[in-house]
Amino acid sequence: MTTPYKDQLLALAEKLKQDVKAAGKKRSEVFLSIWNGIEQNLLDKDFDPMSARDPKTPVELSLREGLVDIGRCYLADDDRLPNDAQIAEQWLMIGAEWGSFMGQMLLLQFHIASGQTAYDPRWLQAFRKWQSEEERGDFLWKNQNRRFEKLSSVAFELGLRAAIALQDAALAKEVSDCMQAASCDDLSLIGLQWQAERLLTQNEPIPEYSRQILGSIIPGNDAKENQALSRFKTLLGPLPLQTWPDSPSWAEGLRQEYPWMVAAIDKLENEWALHHVTGHPVLKFRPLLLVGNPGLGKSRFVQSLGKTLGLPTAFLMMAGMNDNMMLKGTARGWSSARAGYLVDFMRENRQANPLVCLDEIEKVGTSKHNGRLWETLLTMLEPTTARCVTDEYLLGPVDYSAVNWVATANDLRDLPKPLRARFTIIRVDEPESRDFDRIFTNTLQEIARDLGTETWALPALPAEIVEGLRRQFRRNPGSLRQLGVTTRSLLQLEARAQMDNGTASRYYH
Known part of the structure; x- marks a missing residue:
């Protein structure tokens, strides 16, 4: 029988043998063993590809999942084979075509990583199927999970992306609950989790005028770093914009x-x-x-x-x-x-x-x-x-x-x-001498604010002292800072005089 993808698989196998040899690692040779099992079936004239789509035994399951095992190890997060996205995609695609659910999910994840981020209905379909398989939990599914421990993380990613793309708060909560139940702590999903959390607060009133000031946050490399970064996830939602006053x-x-x-x-x-x-x-x-x-x-x-x-x-x-x-x-x-x-x-x-x-x-x-x-x-x-x-x-x-x-x-x-x-x-020009009263009031307010009190609580300066400040200001109206320093010193002296039972005059000379 002619097997679909047979020639393509044989060509991929030749590339695999070269890459295993170039890697020179004992751990890489496992892929040759996987391929040998697949090749035996491909060359068997009685081999029916449909058996790979509906496996009844772990042996039948290993045929299509072996294709996916090889493909995912060509991706960047595995050092047993060289990073080759094009080759990885071909292995995953054939595995997916032969019915591998793991291959289908990894292929969706691969396309997202390649920039295909527009919503794909298959994201939600894959998450729903993962939920169904988890509930059924037969021996074939358990065997598949043992082959690839991160399978649940891939499902969670697809579920989160679907919730965010559809702006579906209920779905976001459902995926988050599944992650919590599975004790999922995959740091690569932190950014998506933060975006999903925003959906859960959509019922909160949004200011009439607002703006999102942060487009995204790249997750950190450890839990401590992500805890620090989480302080900024509020910026992934709208922040209020102040408006002009109604009157002038x-x-x-x-x-x-x-x-x-x-x-x-x-x-x-x-x-x-x-x-x-x-x-x-x-x-x-x-x-x-x-x-x-x-x-x-x-x-x-x-x-x-x-x-x-x-x-x-x-x-x-x-x-x-x-x-x-x-x-x-x-x-x-x-x-x-x-x-x-x-x-x-x-x-x-x-x-x-x-x-x-x-x-x-x-x-x-x-x-x-x-x-x-x-x-x-x-x-x-x-x-x-x-x-x-x-x-x-x-x-x-x-x-x-x-x-x-x-x-x-x-x-x-x-x-x-x-x-x-x-x-x-x-x-900015210098104030005019007629501005003294306003500036002096400002100065007292600033001193009171610095002291954490009100202007009425400050010591009252004698009228002749205030008049002396006015004359000084007329001579040099451009030194508001000096006026503040002098006024504070005079207030200190007046306060000291009051503490000394009204002997203020001796502090002014």
């Missing part, structure tokens, strides 16, 4: 608090108006760069802006930062391995569009050690490239395109031109 009162409040920052506030209010007119309320504005002399309150303004708009605010001090590991993460395998600071910040604050302040950006390091920091910033600041920035620790694409950026600088001479071009530059 936020801008007026900032103008009253920071009258010398009116140019920046006007620019932001224009962005607010544009978003409202076009029906896009998500809070997003073009990166701003505040340029002005030291001590003008640029960083404090950014802090107040974030609080006013309801955005968690991260401050990155650019001075002395020489490589991009802070932004892109540190690769696994190092003791200092960690995700990038910003993706971790978004995870902790559950916000997809936080406010990020790049403080003193003109002092950004230009060292090439671990990659130029400013070149990484370019990627994050450009909307098109910011959507897919690979984190070196998570090994997945992070979407930074919704982040709101504000940078501060004392001057622009040392700032690389490509980086400068990514910002709307706002010149």
